Amino acid sequence: MAKVPDFDKHTDYLDEIHENARKEGYIYRQAPTWKKNYFVLIDKQLKYYRNNKNMKNPMGKIPLDVYQNIYEKEDDDEIFFIENYDKNNKNSKIYRLKCDSAEERQEWINAIQEEITSINLGNNDN
Numbered sequence: 037m038a039k040v041p042d043f044d045k046h047t048d049y050l051d052e053i054h055e056n057a058r059k060e061g062y063i064y065r066q067a068p069t070w071k072k073n074y075f076v077l078i079d080k081q082l083k084y085y086r087n088n089k090n091m092k093n094p095m096g097k098i099p100l101d102v103y104q105n106i107y108e109k110e111d112d113d114e115i116f117f118i119e120n121y122d123k124n125n126k127n128s129k130i131y132r133l134k135c136d137s138a139e140e141r142q143e144w145i146n147a148i149q150e151e152i153t154s155i156n157l158g159n160n161d162n
Contacts, residue, residue: 053078053091059147060088061140066132075133077147080155082118098131101155106145113138116145 053060058077064070065084073084073095080101083094102120109115114135121128135141 058151059144062088062136063144064134066134070134075144077144077151080151082148100148100152104152106148106152108141108145114141116141118148 053076056078060074060076060078062072063075063084065073073086074088074091075082075084076091076094080099082098082100084096084098085091085094098118099120103122105117105119107117107119109117112134114137116133116135118131118133119128120131133144135144
């Protein structure tokens with residue numbers, strides 16, 4: 037007999053994500069072409085999912101509790117970068133992200149910077 041999925045557990049999980057996320061929404065991620073993914077800023081990470089329907093397992097995570105830079109692309113109002121690197125500055129990874137507008141980009145940058153500040157202060161209460 038096939039196992040019936042427990043939709044209540046999935047709904048509870050989604051409710052927990054939505055309640056605890058600092059910010060969430062769709063952003064384009066360059067990998068290597070631009071792909072639209074659902075991003076959630078939560079738990080010292082920027083997690084991304086294929087969409088906002090199945091959010092049990094993220095496709096990837098951008099850690100925010102390591103050394104990083106966040107910067108805007110000067111000739112494009114919608115693109116920004118997050119660069120993670122190790123303490124020795126030898127290994128780095130650059131995440132290229134694109135929003136639908138300059139205002140949305142600024143909202144994401146502000147939220148990510150707030151999360152990083154919270155991490156650095158040792159207080160990750162959203």
